[in-house]
Amino acid sequence: MNARQVPHWRRGLSPKVAYTTDRGTAYRSTIESFLDSTYARDLRGQVNLILTSPPFPLASPKAYGNLQSDEYVTWLTKAITELKDLLTPDGSLVVEIGNAWNSGSPTMSLAPLQTLMNIASSGEFHLCQQFVCHNPARLPSPASWVTVRRIRVKDSFTHVWWFSQTEYPKANNRNVLTEYSPAMRRLLRRGSYNTNPRPSDHDIGDVSFLKDNGGAIPASVLQYSNTSVSRNYQDWCRSKGIRMHPARMHEGLIGFFIRFLTDEGDLIFDPFAGSQTTGAVAESLSRNWVGVEPEVTYLEGSIGRFHLI
Numbered sequence: 001m002n003a004r005q006v007p008h009w010r011r012g013l014s015p016k017v018a019y020t021t022d023r024g025t026a027y028r029s030t031i032e033s034f035l036d037s038t039y040a041r042d043l044r045g046q047v048n049l050i051l052t053s054p055p056f057p058l059a060s061p062k063a064y065g066n067l068q069s070d071e072y073v074t075w076l077t078k079a080i081t082e083l084k085d086l087l088t089p090d091g092s093l094v095v096e097i098g099n100a101w102n103s104g105s106p107t108m109s110l111a112p113l114q115t116l117m118n119i120a121s122s123g124e125f126h127l128c129q130q131f132v133c134h135n136p137a138r139l140p141s142p143a144s145w146v147t148v149r150r151i152r153v154k155d156s157f158t159h160v161w162w163f164s165q166t167e168y169p170k171a172n173n174r175n176v177l178t179e180y181s182p183a184m185r186r187l188l189r190r191g192s193y194n195t196n197p198r199p200s201d202h203d204i205g206d207v208s209f210l211k212d213n214g215g216a217i218p219a220s221v222l223q224y225s226n227t228s229v230s231r232n233y234q235d236w237c238r239s240k241g242i243r244m245h246p247a248r249m250h251e252g253l254i255g256f257f258i259r260f261l262t263d264e265g266d267l268i269f270d271p272f273a274g275s276q277t278t279g280a281v282a283e284s285l286s287r288n289w290v291g292v293e294p295e296v297t298y299l300e301g302s303i304g305r306f307h308l309i
Helices: 030-034 037-044 069-081 109-122 145-149 182-190 231-240 251-263 276-284 294-303
Strands: 015-022 026-030 046-052 088-097 128-136 157-163 221-223 267-270 288-293
Touching: 015 251, 015 294, 026 276, 030 037, 046 157, 046 251, 069 109, 088 109, 088 251, 109 157, 157 182, 221 251, 231 294, 251 276, 276 288, 276 294, 288 294
Parallel strands: 026 288, 046 088, 046 267, 128 221, 267 288
Antiparallel strands: 015 026, 088 157, 128 157
């Protein structure tokens, strides 16, 4: 990536160690500079999971910086695909990208989907599965069209796409089982179920659902509310007068993919680390981590996640 292909607000920041914990390291750097450094060379082939939520292509700029439209698609596609060399052969890449709206219009931008599709069609990754993360407590947005003119409903989900270099990356859905529904618990107690063909013509046949596997296999629609999360981080930032990151990835979403796709002792990498939520969750689950973030204010605030001071 040459200088003209890197947005001006992401150039010229040499990577430096911001701080370390028992299991991780936070670097102050842009991902472009980090990938050109000796730090990245030392990580090649070592990362089991790249898990990130990059800046969204928002119509209204945020303090952390974000592009729109074609410029965003080109920049992020290139940045993400260049992470491939860091992964182990069976490692995964998980990217969360929210929806975007066209400036001054109640119509949606295709930039998030174009970016994800470009990554999938780059030839660098296989697309393992698409997820949707729904936040039922999200504030109504975009406000102009939802709460003022009342011509749209609130935007409450993000896209989460799971990529890998191989068709068979490390993964185990037994690590993310959910509680059985009351109906399933009744079925297990009863010891029988209706094996007749369903209205869809699907024939269950000899498949047995009567084995108690300790929980249900989760669906690809994940639901997490942003109420009362990151309390230690928020309290820390308020006590120190530090500006909080405005778009923090949900801890539950991060934990789901870390448990699903890695084992204890594995290495997790977040190239757009923000307030280091990925690192904090990884450490709490006995994984090692590396996070890259250029904004010093967000790095200062993230210290509160690890009780380093």
